[in-house]
Amino acid sequence: MVYRPELIGGQLALDLVNTVAWRFDPARVVDRFDELANVESWLVAAGVITDRAVVTRRLRDELVAARGVAFDVLGPLAVGDRPDHTAIDALHGLISEVVGSATIDLLPFGWRADDPAGVVRLAVWRLFEDEDLSRLRRCADDGCGWLFLDRSKNGSRRWCSSGDCGNRARARRHYQRSRDGATA
Numbered sequence: 001m002v003y004r005p006e007l008i009g010g011q012l013a014l015d016l017v018n019t020v021a022w023r024f025d026p027a028r029v030v031d032r033f034d035e036l037a038n039v040e041s042w043l044v045a046a047g048v049i050t051d052r053a054v055v056t057r058r059l060r061d062e063l064v065a066a067r068g069v070a071f072d073v074l075g076p077l078a079v080g081d082r083p084d085h086t087a088i089d090a091l092h093g094l095i096s097e098v099v100g101s102a103t104i105d106l107l108p109f110g111w112r113a114d115d116p117a118g119v120v121r122l123a124v125w126r127l128f129e130d131e132d133l134s135r136l137r138r139c140a141d142d143g144c145g146w147l148f149l150d151r152s153k154n155g156s157r158r159w160c161s162s163g164d165c166g167n168r169a170r171a172r173r174h175y176q177r178s179r180d181g182a183t184a
Contacts, residue, residue: 003038005045008160010149011131012123015046016063017071018160023145033064048116062117069094070124071147078138078147095125141165 009015019042022028032038040055072087083091098121102111113119127133131149139146139160146160159165 003032003035003041005032005042006161007046008146008148010151011127012046012048012120013070013127014074014147014149015042016067016120016123017074018146018148019067020071020145022143025143028143031064033060033067036060039063043116048119059115059117063120066094066117066121066124070127074127074136074147075138075145077133078136091124091128094121095128098122099125139165 005015006018007015009018019032019038021030021032032042036055036057039060040049040052043049043055044052069087069090073083073091076083076087098113098118099111101118102113102122104110105112111122111125113122135150135155137148137150137157138144139148140158141160144160144165146165148157148160150157
């Protein structure tokens with residue numbers, strides 16, 4: 001099956017975290033980065049690389065490590081909890097390493113990394129620096145686990161995708177109402 005990256009997080013670091021599908025459903029969990037071709041597809045779709053390049057296991061491993069660090073901090077924040085100190089320390093290491101090796105562009109002014117893993121690690125830093133994390137949410141589907149920035153006016157977005165997890169939830173509610181009505 002051809003992997004088609006879904007970039008619904010609202011920020012590159014969240015889209016990285018969301019490369020694990022059904023994170024909280026052990027029977028359905030899928031790591032999209034298990035295959036190097038999927039890593040390449042994601043990097044192109046996310047705009048990290050423009051040309052198809054050879055993705056190495058080392059690059060994949062660096063991205064998977066950054067994804068794990070990001071999720072260990074963002075996952076708890078998305079549900080109103082505090083990440084543990086180990087996760088914070090790992091995030092500090094990830095960010096300080098990439099900032100220490102990044103260069104500065106003057107026009108437009110900003111930090112730049114020369115390698116795809118560095119670009120993604122800088123995106124993790126930018127998420128914490130630039131975004132309102134009070135808008136960070138986890139999909140309301142118990143098994144999904146995808147994270148996103150709720151940019152709705154009233155902050156009421158519940159699903160990673162209304163067409164995916166949202167539709168499944170509506171179908172379950174409809175089925176339950178129909179079943180309850182039939183037994184009444």
